[in-house]
Amino acid sequence: MLARADWFKSAIRIVVLVGAGVAVAGCTAQYRNHGYVPTEEDLAEVVVGVDTRDSVAETIGAPSSSGVLDESGYYYIATRLRHYGPSQPKPVSRELVAISFDRSGVVSGVERFGLEYGQVIPLERRVTSSGIQDSTFLRQLLGSIGNISPGGLVD
Template identity: 35%
Template sequence: MFALLVLGLSACNPTLRNHGYIPTEDKPQAVDPSTDTKASVLARLGNPSVKSTFDENTWYYLTSVRQRLAYLRPITEARSITAISFNQDGQVQKVAEYGIENGQYVNYSDRETPTRGRELSVLEQIFGTIGRIPIDQLGGNQNIPGGSGGPGGGR
């Protein structure tokens, strides 16, 4: 009975998981703006986690540690974001460090964008095309689903 209790409690130990960039030797914070270039940063740190969307001259190295306890939702315990900005010549211009305390929560909207036109019921969608295709177009060589239509089809 004691063994079952110990096994049951050991299943509740928190599990830590690393996500993102895991530095092996050099850390992104060690980049020196006076000497490093894109090539030297790439050689030392490898590919960035993310490049800036609108400006290819900013690279981001992201690291996070998440803790999961049994069936509960994981909690982010630590996050490190290193932003490395380069000038037009490829020289490191600035290195900025951000942590979990700099993050912001974003509430997602569950609204849907309305579409123009009228709303069709399921039955209208299924039976809506009955009677719309003239009988003479069902000869097999017209531009209908399953036909041999298309520009110059079958001619």
């Protein structure tokens, strides 16, 4: 009878230890990666002003998404999610690479963005400048008033 009681106590200890081990393992953070972002080496092969939509897709792969209305660009998005216990998964990091094209389909800019504390942060930008500032027509018109020389009016 004493041997049976010892066996029962040791079986309970094993069950408790296994249960504790499962509980601790269930509370360990697990990470999942979604999406694809090209590496710096791959992006260095994309030449602004030279490459086209087809050459970009061939060089670094098909985009996660592209411009919907006017097919303005390719977007590569990668997200890392953290699962911790029974709570909802939370994004730990998010990275976006945006490759924009001009009307003829040639690369006009390569930009890399990150998500820090809910704010979009530009990490890297390679964009050709059009020379026109991002302002309204009226602001450009009024801004050029002081740049007119009297000699230019007489010609």
